[in-house]
Amino acid sequence: MNIENAQVQMRKGILEFCILHIISRGEVYASDMLDELTSAQIMVVEGTLYPLLTRLKNSGWLDYKWVESSSGPPRKYYVLTNEGKVFLDAMQATWFELAQSVQTIIHRTEELSNTDSTILPDPN
Amino acid sequence: MNIENAQVQMRKGILEFCILHIISRGEVYASDMLDELTSAQIMVVEGTLYPLLTRLKNSGWLDYKWVESSSGPPRKYYVLTNEGKVFLDAMQATWFELAQSVQTIIHRTEELSNTDSTILPDPN
């Protein structure tokens, strides 16, 4: 196990949430999503994105339509289904809960390390 | 794919980070960790925790010693190695970057949905 791998693990699941968020804004196709994720510093490659979109579609949270492009092959433009909107809301709640839990853990560690390593004189 | 599964996915990787954090505070054994995680609303079961501790140990980030208990079988008390401290710092940086990225995504969605669905009259 190395740091890169651990970082990948940490991003799992978050990716799904971010992609649903991006699609919730309106019709987009895969390259749009890659651009948006990249600009938010979330690096994703095609081999990750396409299977993920297929899974989300098969779960009933996304739908898509083919749209002709004026400069290349046709594109799949994705939209959220009503079920997908419900799912996104649930994911967002989970995200906030998770971030809160992590914040709790970090905060407790900081409290304890301040107690342990303080250079200030003992109040007594 | 269902919501429970997606929530599990979202927690992957975070767990590792939280466990390292807890161990960084001082010597603890598995039940201590489970209590701490539970109180931070992060539900973990033994079947997840023990293999994870073994992996972290094999990666050189943790060390442990057996300690006799006055009320049951001996316990493995874990501590962070120096390498583990470096790794924890890297994980914490990754966490903050990731949280920032997600915040960026959420914020952009909110901006766009305000623009799209505003009931206010057009400023023009």
Place this chain on the structure above:
DNA sequence: ACATGGTACCTTGCATCACAAAGTACCTGT
């Protein structure tokens, strides 16, 4: 001595999923 219950740690098997790499298909310009 023995049985019982509680605590603590470990192992097996399964399903999921990110990723790399290679492939297929469409369109435009020359």
Place this chain on the structure above:
DNA sequence: ACAGGTACTTTGTGATGCAAGGTACCATGT
């Protein structure tokens, strides 16, 4: 035709959360 760019797909691998079941140690009551 052919080359180059864009877009979507497929296959195989490795990692890992989890459920379920197992092993082992200890104290207590009889």
